């Protein structure tokens with residue numbers, strides 16, 4: 467299914483070759499460990515399941531000399547919390563390693579177990595991202611067995627709620643942000659987007675809600691001075707102007723729900739509602755809910771200003787109001803992120819695996835690493851390679867798995883020298 471060539475790396479030191487030998491020796495155990503974790507359901511709302519799989523990760527970290535703690539969330543948040551492991555040290559770069567233990571598959575999903583067919587593993591969360599956690603942990607394990615983790619500061623944070631982050635973010639991501647402030651580089655093990663790419667930028671997300679009012683009147687009087695254009699025409703004008711005026715690279719603004727008529731009701735989630743109206747009555751109300759994705763905070767702010775200005779230019783006798791809600795911040799592409807990618811790319815070349823290039827952020831959604839991107843250099847997409855994430859055919863390529871572990875182990879090794 468996937469093809470690549472591995473030649474023996476002449477540019478590797480004796481110590482690095484020793485790391486690779488340990489990874490080869492541990493590989494079968496690593497795949498068994500992955501199978502065991504995939505077979506434990508850890509849907510975001512299955513708190514007991516997340517704690518059960520978390521106990522396995524905690525044991526591996528404990529064995530490697532990490533000081534571990536399970537951080538519970540307040541009961542009202544209905545989330546399992548997260549696992550933190552830390553090794554203290556003074557040598558090399560201080561690293562923050564991040565990933566998530568939860569999957570989108572709850573216990574009532576028919577998709578629950580690991581199977582292997584022709585070097586492809588199929589299972590819930592196998593790439594997103596229990597495969598990535600395995601890559602992270604077995605890279606660390608090889609370094610530990612080679613006694614190369616001593617005097618290195620490495621903090622591992624595994625979230626139990628990435629697929630639907632616990633609210634408020636100020637609590638659910640507090641430990642991640644605190645750890646980032648004490649670290650130099652964050653490495654995140656979300657799925658690899660290809661054998662030769664990694665993520666140095668991710669777009670942020672936010673949402674908006676548009677409320678429009680017009681004058682209710684007989685439909686025959688529409689466009690007259692006493693009636694104006696009505697709420698639905700005004701909504702059409704606004705959305706069309708957004709479409710015409712906001713197009714630029716990495717910016718998307720998608721209306722996802724629209725209601726309009728004589729009366730409009732929207733529930734408190736803003737995602738469900740109903741409307742009523744008649745063909746012979748000019749529409750009095752309209753509502754639109756949409757999202758806004760961006761690569762830079764500045765791009766988000768500028769887009770919001772343009773949207774507000776468009777909303778303010780009303781058709782006759784209508785009025786509109788737009789409000790914005792924050793989601794994930796963006797992780798812009800920085801020189802620092804690129805420098806970390808360059809270290810990874812050199813490792814990959816030295817392993818005979820080819821150069822690693824930055825992945826197009828336009829093709830990737832938001833992620834946990836975005837919460838810390840403003841504090842340190844970041845690289846994401848270091849996990850396993852597969853496909854159909856969030857779908858019952860989720861799979862992972864077993865033939866490249868060991869290559870990713872080797873790449874990651876040497877990346878961590880070189881960053882911490």
Ligand SMILES: [Zn+2]
Nearest residue numbers: 594595628656
């Ligand atoms: Zn994920």
